[in-house]
Amino acid sequence: MSRPTDTRARTREVAQRWLGQGRLPHEVTVDLVRQEIQQGSRTTINEELRAWRLEVSRSATLALPALPPPLGQAIQALWVQAVDLSRSELTQEREALAMSREQWQAERDQARQACTVMEQRLRDLEAGQQTLQESLQSAETALAHERQERRLLQDRLEASRQQRDAERQQALDREQALTQFHQQALEAHQRQTQTRESEYRAEVSRITERMESVQRHVLRQLEESREQLRKWEQQTQLLQRELDKTRQQAEDMRREASAQQAQAQARHEVQQNSLKEEARRWRDQAVAAEAARQAAQEALAGHLNKPASAPPNPARQTCRDRAARRRERLSRPAQAHGETA
Template identity: 40%
Template structure:
């Protein structure tokens, strides 16, 4: 850059130096100037040399009446001024070139920074695209999770409805079983009361007839009463368990089965008492026969319903 203007300036400088050395302006040629400055194209040197020669011709025409010594002095001053101007121009040129080089360096630095920022921007763009892909995937997963959550909530509602229905059904069944248990308990109590009344009546009659075996019979009666009280306690406990069946619906059916088993055990115990009474009567008959008591004193005990009949009746 600036090579052409430098060639023109140095062409003028070389021409002035040659003239100062004693050469005439018309003797100066392009080859002579090129040999001095060793740069630029001959066309540029030729054009600038023609301009310089024209200026010199005008200068000499204007100062044709001036003595040669003055002209020579003026020419020297002109040459000196031209050299000083050239030095100033060269300094300014160097300053401008230094500023240009600094500007170029700064531009290169800015271009490098711009390239770095572009690379960084490309990296950020790639990261953004990657984050965008991740965000889309997360969004799809979120939508899937929301769908699964809605399905789970719907299933939960269905299960809750089924649970409410099952609880209502269990309460209804529990109420039915409790009512049936109450009926069976009432029937069992009535049967046991009747059996106890009949047993006491028979035992009273047997006491009148069998004074000799009163203590033995009374012992049997005491045992029977103790077993009856035990049966009543078991019945009370069974009733309490039946009341808890409503609060413990999960274990209600199992507890009810336990109560039924205990009721059957009580019925079995009632059968044992009945068999004991029959054994006592048989012993009484044998004793009467052995002591030759009149047959009219022997009375048959009325037939009682067996424990099996009570059991079947209670279940019905």
């Protein structure tokens, strides 16, 4: 890639060479310079050309003969304005020329496209014309064939018309015969219908009378059924009241039985408690009797161990007798209590 300094230097060289060849400074354009040097940007080339034109204008001003300073400055300013004006006019002309060139190229492209389209349409039209000619020939052939078929169809149509007229006449004759037959059949049917209608009316009258009698019988049965239903309802109400009364009595009996059962349970508990108390008392007495028996046995054993020469003690014998009687007396209530339990 070229450097900006190279681009500026080459721009000045090309511009100076063209100036030496007789071109004016404003004729040296950016496009010409860039086309010549083939490098750099248009902005860099344009800036360098402006600086070069300014230097050229200054050097041209310095080359003029010696003039008064005010006149020289005025001429130099006029020259700069003339150069700028010519440059702007040249730029406008160049832009207009570029626009015209682009427009001409666009019109040329459009014309080419239109020409291509027209050629394609022409080829399509030629192909369509060929197809139409072939279709025309086919249509002419088909038309001749259809004309021939039309003549055949006309002949068939004429024959069909004649046959239709003959069949129409036959149909008219048949229709007249059928109409006459239908009229006769209708009259016979009307007579038969009148006879059947009379019989039907008589039958309807008989059926109506029977239905009325059946209806009266059904109404009587319905009334009897309603009366029987009312009686059954009354009996049902009586039975319901008796059933309610029986239920109330059963409930009273159940409550009474419950009360009696509670009383019996209470009495049973009282009896059990009294029996337990009596048994406890008898048990205490039995314990006391057992203690007396043991004492008597000990006394008896002591008496038996004494010498035989000793006479029996009446007091001790009496004590033993009393102990025996007491044991017997105590054993009797215990046996009676066991049997009762």
